[in-house]
Amino acid sequence: MRVLVPSTxxxxxxDVIVVCGEPRFDDAEVDTLLNPAFIAxxxxxxxxxxxxxxxxxxxxxVASLQEYMLIAQDRMxxxxxxxxxxxxxxxxxxTRAHDAIELASIACRVTLGELYEKIELS
Numbered sequence: 001m002r003v004l005v006p007s008t009x010x011x012x013x014x015d016v017i018v019v020c021g022e023p024r025f026d027d028a029e030v031d032t033l034l035n036p037a038f039i040a041x042x043x044x045x046x047x048x049x050x051x052x053x054x055x056x057x058x059x060x061x062v063a064s065l066q067e068y069m070l071i072a073q074d075r076m077x078x079x080x081x082x083x084x085x086x087x088x089x090x091x092x093x094x095t096r097a098h099d100a101i102e103l104a105s106i107a108c109r110v111t112l113g114e115l116y117e118k119i120e121l122s
Contacts, residue, residue, distance in 0.1 A: 002032045003039070003062075010058040016040035016069075018106045035064040037105045042071050056081070060089065066105035076116050 003012050004026050011032070018038040026032035039059060041051045051070060059065055068081040068089075078094045080101060094101055097113035 003036055004032045004034055005058045005061055006034060007061045008058045010055075012055065012058075014039045015042045015071075019064075020106065034062075036062065037064055038067045038069070038103060039065060040069040040071060042073055044073060052079075067103055069101075069103075071115065075121060076112055078112060078115065 001013075001017055003014055003017060004010070005012075014036075016039065017033060017036045019033060019035055020037040021035075024034040026034055041047075041055075043051055048070075056068060059068055066083050070079045070081075072078070076095060076097065078101060080092050080094070080103075081089045082092070082104070084090055094112050097111065097116070099112045101110050101112065101115075103109070
């Protein structure tokens with residue numbers, strides 16, 4: 001599903017999107033979400049800089065977005081950005097299989113090992 005950042009006009013296709021409550025769509029096609037609560041991106045060498053930089057700048061303008069997760073594909077590593085009450089973003093990094101990632105926006109808890117289950121890392 002596509003996500004629109006209305007204030008900047010950016011359309012993206014995140015790897016994972018979660019909406020809480022009633023989804024709001026851009027038009028009657030019901031294929032462009034306006035109110036994601038959680039977005040995750042799987043990083044690749046060709047997209048990592050963009051996902052961490054300009055794309056995240058756009059996502060920060062989405063008022064409903066509470067958490068943004070970046071998942072490395074070449075090693076066990078996750079960065080989780082969480083919107084704070086004052087609008088700033090807190091970054092937490094996870095690198096060990098037993099690290100528990102609390103996703104408050106979607107009431108979910110997952111370990112890094114669970115995220116990487118069945119994934120062969122080089």
